[in-house]
Amino acid sequence: MSEELGPTEWGTTVGVGPWPGPWPADERYDPELLEHGDRRNVVDHYRYWRREAIVADLDLRRHDFHVAIENFQHDHNIGTVVRTANAFAAKAVHIVGRRRWNRRGAMVTDRYQHIHHHPDLEALRGYATEHDLALVAVDNTAGAVPIERTALPRRCVLLFGQEGPGLREDSRLGADLVVSIAQFGSTRSINAGVAAGVVMHTWIEQHADLSNAW
Template sequence: MGTIVRSANAFGVRQIYVIGRRQWNKRGAMMTDKYLHITYLGSTAEFVEIMRTEGREIIAIDNIPGSVNMSQTSLPKRAVLVFGQEGPGISAELAGAADQIVAIEQFGSTRSINVGAAATVAMYCWLQQNVLAENS
């Protein structure tokens, strides 16, 4: 979580939602959590309701069946990127609520990359498609 918060700060993210447990290792965030709005929610249903009300598309990042390769998708400007818990990934409830599930292509012997690394890759991909492309 600390790596996700630190990367979010580096890429100009303003809002982070944490579903479930409120405790996480803030040391890895290197104090960048002080510059972001972090909202804690008790359930996935509450999160989904807020995103629908705000008109945001829920883009889950996970390499589960039915996911689309990141290189073959456009991440919407009004997207909220969702990352699952280290190990189990996104929940079935969240997968069902997602507008799109996107996988980061991988070519080595490991099945997945660390959630902090995946979040960093996905945030940069969104930034590249929605901010950097517009400024070039």
């Protein structure tokens, strides 16, 4: 069995120490990080980079899907959704409803992800229309088509409801497409953060260039 570390086996320390040797002559690098080390939750490609430089580089890599989640009851899953959207390089995350949300689950990835707020669904629809994005609602309700057998639009907003009540009825009725996730157990629904991850990865399988993955 190989003793080399795998991509998720980070050992006992996170990040890297001070830059060894002469510093690189590149404006993307942060002098403070070069001097003291970089303990942030970023892939090795972005070690020692300034935050602004990371965001600019990610903007060249982002995919054509957006993610939206309703926040009418201060949903605690939004941080998880943001973190997953960052991992899959979503174009942006849209929060519909309350502006405030719990950032703890985002694990600081919100610093690298474009996040927009919309007071209501009508505002989100307006954004989608303006940017030529199909609105894809995700909910296990009657009339939804199985995502496992559905071609997702390349340019789209994936809309998720909050934990408990799920999507509002007007969210489903106003969507261009409503998809469901196949389930086989006793529970009516899965966690909103988990559902978002499943659907985002389905988009990745259908549209992303996997040769660009880390």
